[in-house]
Amino acid sequence: MNLILLGKPGAGKGFIADILKNEYGFYHISTGALLRKNIAEGTQLGQVANGYMAQGELVPNDLVFDMLKDEIGKMKSKNCVFDGYPRSVLQAKSLAGIVNIDSVLFVDVPDDILIERVLSRKTCLACGNLSEIGQKDTVCKKCGGELVTRADDNLEVVTNRLNVYNESTAPLKEFYADKIVVLDNSGSVEQTKQKLNQIISDLLKKYGENI
Ligand SMILES: [Zn+2]
Structure with missing residues (x-):
């Protein structure tokens, strides 16, 4: 089964991708990570x-599409989740030409809750570590440094x-x-995990695993 992960900035796509990767063995294709990997390995595409x-x-x-094509060639035998691609209908059409997409998982958090979460996020003054969304920590979990609200995270x-995203x-x-398929991520981590488990097991029943 091939999935696309969509979601507003801050909606928790990374968290969902981690679960799909670690608990369901999905092959995670993130265009951001793919770009960094190609550059680090000095591939021809990376150099360009x-x-x-x-x-x-x-x-x-x-x-970016060429890198994606390369990567898809490597993951043929696995369930796969695309993250960060496509971002437009044009890209979606290109992707449809090289891989069959079974389902699109939209990680949804209402805008007002999302804004509140992002604004309550803090950065450590000492090490730059970002507090987890929804946590009310006052000191950094990594180094014990002071946590402050990020200046660039203002309401506007x-x-x-x-x-822009919407x-x-x-x-x-x-x-x-x-x-x-909409995954509501406005509740607790446990609630989201339960909903995700249900969605993925339904989807796997419907579309089967890639073998
Ligand atoms: Zn710190």
């Missing part, structure tokens, strides 16, 4: 990408980020309308 980044330019879509920035994702959600 690095050239763009050194100039302060965005890595072209085609190049967060609201703006959400609006607008750019709307067409994508429409494109995948018959594949979308």
